[in-house]
Amino acid sequence: YGLxxxxxxxxxxxxxxxxxxxxxxxxxxxxxxxxxxxxxxxxLPFADHFAARWTADLYVDADGEYxxxxxxxxxxxxxxxxxxxxxxxxxxxxxEVVGKVALxxxxxxxxxxxxxxxxxxxxxxxWRPPGSPRRAIVPRTRLVPGY
Numbered sequence: 001y002g003l004x005x006x007x008x009x010x011x012x013x014x015x016x017x018x019x020x021x022x023x024x025x026x027x028x029x030x031x032x033x034x035x036x037x038x039x040x041x042x043x044l045p046f047a048d049h050f051a052a053r054w055t056a057d058l059y060v061d062a063d064g065e066y067x068x069x070x071x072x073x074x075x076x077x078x079x080x081x082x083x084x085x086x087x088x089x090x091x092x093x094x095x096e097v098v099g100k101v102a103l104x105x106x107x108x109x110x111x112x113x114x115x116x117x118x119x120x121x122x123x124x125x126x127w128r129p130p131g132s133p134r135r136a137i138v139p140r141t142r143l144v145p146g147y
C-alpha cells in the first residue's frame with residue numbers, strides 16, 4: 001500500500017511546476033502517505049531545490065463527491081483520473097487548496113506533483129469522502145503505488 005514517490009534534486013531555484021524535471025529521478029520509493037509537515041519528514045539527502053511526483057491507484061468504495069485538500073510550500077498540483085482537482089502552483093508559504101471531484105466506486109488514478117524552492121518544505125494530501133464529518137490524511141490502505 002502507499003504511493004510511488006519519485007524525487008529529483010534539481011540543484012537550482014524553481015518557481016513553477018512547469019520547471020519540473022523530466023529525466024530519471026534520483027530517488028524512487030514507496031511512501032505510505034503524503035504528510036510531510038517539515039523538511040526532515042521527507043528524509044531526503046537534499047532539502048532545497050527539489051521536485052517530487054507521487055502516483056497511485058486510489059480505491060474508493062462509495063459513489064459521490066470527494067473533497068481533496070493539498071497543502072504545500074511551495075507549488076503543487078493534484079490530478080485524479082487525469083483531470084485537475086487542485087492547483088496550488090508557484091512560490092508561496094504553506095497554504096491549503098481544496099478541490100472536489102465526483103467518483104464512482106473502484107480504482108482511480110491519482111498524481112500529485114510538488115516542488116520545493118527554498119525555506120520550509122511541506123506537502124500534505126487530505127481528503128473527505130462522502131458522509132465523512134472531517135478531513136483526514138488519505139490512508140495508505142486506499143492507495144496502491146503507480147508504476
